[in-house]
Amino acid sequence: xxxxxxxxxxxxxxxxxxxxxxxxxxxxxxxxxxxxxxxxxxxxxxxxxxxxxxxxxxxxxxxxxxxxxxxxxxxxxxxxxxxxxxxxxxxxxxxxxxxxxxxxxxxxxxxxxxxxxxxxxxxxxxxxxxxxxxxxxxxxxxxxxxxxxxxxxxxxxxxxxxxxxxxxxxxxxxxxxxxxxxxxxxxxxxxxxxxxxxxxxxxxxxxxxxxxxxxxxxxxxxxxxxxxxxxxxxxxxxxxxxxxxxxxxxxxxxxxxxxxxxxxxxxxxxxxxxxxxxxxxxxxxxxxxxxxxxxxxxxxxxxxxxxxxxxxxxxxxxxxxxxxxxxxxxxx
Amino acid sequence: xxxxxxxxxxxxxxxxxxxxxxxxxxxxxxxxxxxxxxxxxxxxxxxxxxxxxxxxxxxxxxxxxxxxxxxxxxxxxxxxxxxxxxxxxxxxxxxxxxxxxxxxxxxxxxxxxxxxxxxxxxxxxxxxxxxxxxxxxxxxxxxxxxxxxxxxxxxxxxxxxxxxxxxxxxxxxxxxxxxxxxxxxxxxxxxxxxxxxxxxxxxxxxxxxxxxxxxxxxxxxxxxxxxxxxxxxxxxxxxxxxxxxxxxxxxxxxxxxxxxxxxxxx
Numbered sequence: 001x002x003x004x005x006x007x008x009x010x011x012x013x014x015x016x017x018x019x020x021x022x023x024x025x026x027x028x029x030x031x032x033x034x035x036x037x038x039x040x041x042x043x044x045x046x047x048x049x050x051x052x053x054x055x056x057x058x059x060x061x062x063x064x065x066x067x068x069x070x071x072x073x074x075x076x077x078x079x080x081x082x083x084x085x086x087x088x089x090x091x092x093x094x095x096x097x098x099x100x101x102x103x104x105x106x107x108x109x110x111x112x113x114x115x116x117x118x119x120x121x122x123x124x125x126x127x128x129x130x131x132x133x134x135x136x137x138x139x140x141x142x143x144x145x146x147x148x149x150x151x152x153x154x155x156x157x158x159x160x161x162x163x164x165x166x167x168x169x170x171x172x173x174x175x176x177x178x179x180x181x182x183x184x185x186x187x188x189x190x191x192x193x194x195x196x197x198x199x200x201x202x203x204x205x206x207x208x209x210x211x212x213x214x215x216x217x218x219x220x221x222x223x224x225x226x227x228x229x230x231x232x233x234x235x236x237x238x239x240x241x242x243x244x245x246x247x248x249x250x251x252x253x254x255x256x257x258x259x260x261x262x263x264x265x266x267x268x269x270x271x272x273x274x275x276x277x278x279x280x281x282x283x284x285x286x287x288x289x290x291x292x293x294x295x296x297x298x299x300x301x302x303x304x305x306x307x308x309x310x311x312x313x314x315x316x317x318x319x320x321x322x323x324x325x326x327x328x329x330x331x332x
Numbered sequence: 333x334x335x336x337x338x339x340x341x342x343x344x345x346x347x348x349x350x351x352x353x354x355x356x357x358x359x360x361x362x363x364x365x366x367x368x369x370x371x372x373x374x375x376x377x378x379x380x381x382x383x384x385x386x387x388x389x390x391x392x393x394x395x396x397x398x399x400x401x402x403x404x405x406x407x408x409x410x411x412x413x414x415x416x417x418x419x420x421x422x423x424x425x426x427x428x429x430x431x432x433x434x435x436x437x438x439x440x441x442x443x444x445x446x447x448x449x450x451x452x453x454x455x456x457x458x459x460x461x462x463x464x465x466x467x468x469x470x471x472x473x474x475x476x477x478x479x480x481x482x483x484x485x486x487x488x489x490x491x492x493x494x495x496x497x498x499x500x501x502x503x504x505x506x507x508x509x510x511x512x513x514x515x516x517x518x519x520x521x522x523x524x525x526x527x528x529x530x531x532x533x534x535x536x537x538x539x540x541x542x543x544x545x546x547x548x549x550x551x552x553x554x555x556x557x558x559x560x561x562x563x564x565x566x567x568x569x570x571x572x573x574x575x576x577x578x579x580x581x582x583x584x585x586x587x588x589x590x591x592x593x594x595x596x597x598x
Contacts, residue, residue, distance in 0.1 A: 107419065108420070
């Protein structure tokens with residue numbers, strides 16, 4: 001399959017004024033300003049195929065939004081090459097943006113004090129969408145997102161979830177080839193989150209839209225993406241399937257055990273005791289130790305009398321936290 | 333005009349029409365400010381013309397100024413300023429539009445709507461006021477037509493000048509400060525603070541050729557007959573030339589500002 005996004009060696013540096021501490025520093029800073037350069041992105045290289053849903057993840061401040069802004073033509077990188085859908089985003093901005101849709105989860109693209117439908121009609125004029133095509137698309141989005149009752153109300157009267165549905169619809173009216181979603185599920189309740197996820201999948205299937213998604217919600221990643229790119233401190237640390245990462249961590253288990261009576265001290269070969277309180281204890285297998293339920297029962301029953309136990313694998317959030325720790329990319 | 337820019341114009345026009353109370357309070361302010369100014373000048377000038385500018389001409393000039401205050405006073409639509417300061421301008425970038433034209437149309441829509449809402453009532457009342465306060469009819473029908481042309485040019489000039497405030501907002505991230513600086517300079521040199529005919533002649537020789545006086549001073553003085561038809565036509569030509577120059581400079585400035593723009597935060 002042809003790649004639709006081709007990012008090669010993109011770097012972006014920002015110059016920020018340094019603030020010194022101490023007496024009169026505000027006054028001094030007013031006249032003498034020192035700058036330091038921050039490398040927001042360092043040699044970012046990746047490819048995205050047509051029709052993919054790519055999850056772009058990393059801790060806060062890793063450079064996710066900066067990448068999205070470069071991809072959507074808002075920022076010019078300091079160096080490097082990028083071809084998206086045959087265009088260099090920041091060079092032929094006006095031509096390029098006709099084929100992309102963007103949703104910034106924390107901002108709004110619709111007009112605040114007019115009915116949603118007026119905003120949509122203005123977008124129709126801006127993108128020069130033919131009338132019949134617009135009606136067809138709107139009907140499709142309407143059915144998929146249940147917008148019917150919202151279209152006549154101004155944006156300011158809508159809840160966050162309703163707003164996000166309208167924002168999504170607004171970004172898709174012109175039938176873009178690529179959709180950039182910057183934290184689309186931020187602040188949404190469970191039901192709306194599921195609806196938004198279903199909708200993203202639906203559009204991807206129906207239109208073969210390539211979707212780039214940043215999020216902190218790992219369930220989004222699990223439910224939607226077929227490829228992830230992990231970024232930290234401005235560098236790509238991993239790209240590939242999320243399943244692979246999960247496999248790497250699949251062997252670590254957490255076992256909660258209930259004993260028949262109180263034990264003063266608990267110890268078991270190959271396991272680390274992370275918590276022990278009266279008749280309950282939490283154990284984790286060490287990396288060298290493979291967990292087998294039968295073997296585990298045999299070993300622990302030798303010295304202790306147990307009533308019940310429960311095994312849990314790492315949640316996706318925990319896996320990610322481990323990954324961040326492993327790569328030391330958490331901001332301090 | 334391109335359909336997309338017309339759409340932006342209409343959106344801002346409709347938005348402004350919603351704010352009825354804003355228009356009503358504007359009319360009240362303008363009305364009392366007009367009365368105050370006229371009484372002030374009557375008290376000082378005591379019926380003697382200054383620089384060939386009679387009291388009745390002055391009253392008419394002041395009323396026109398109050399009626400078209402929304403047009404002659406430099407403002408920036410709230411949306412434009414807000415978007416630049418809070419970073420929503422991201423969405424302006426991802427539209428297939430020229431950003432200068434986009435903001436120009438936004439501002440034009442707002443200015444025209446605000447002007448249309450305010451001027452008829454003030455003019456109608458002012459035409460029927462007694463004594464020194466009365467606003468007079470135009471000297472002749474040609475002057476009136478030329479005045480209308482001049483006001484249309486004035487609105488465009490006012491918007492073109494306000495684009496410098498948009499540029500400053502990019503640089504300073506303060507929409508109020510930027511608009512105030514541009515509005516103060518334009519107000520002083522455009523006759524909002526003191527009617528230009530009352531300024532010293534030497535100063536007038538310079539101010540008369542700066543772009544600011546073409547916003548409102550020119551059409552108002554054509555209306556009261558202080559500037560003749562031929563002279564008025566020549567000045568209108570200069571005004572149009574200024575409009576073209578200002579748009580070109582504005583476009584270049586906005587382009588350079590956009591190049592260095594950094595959108596902060598997630």
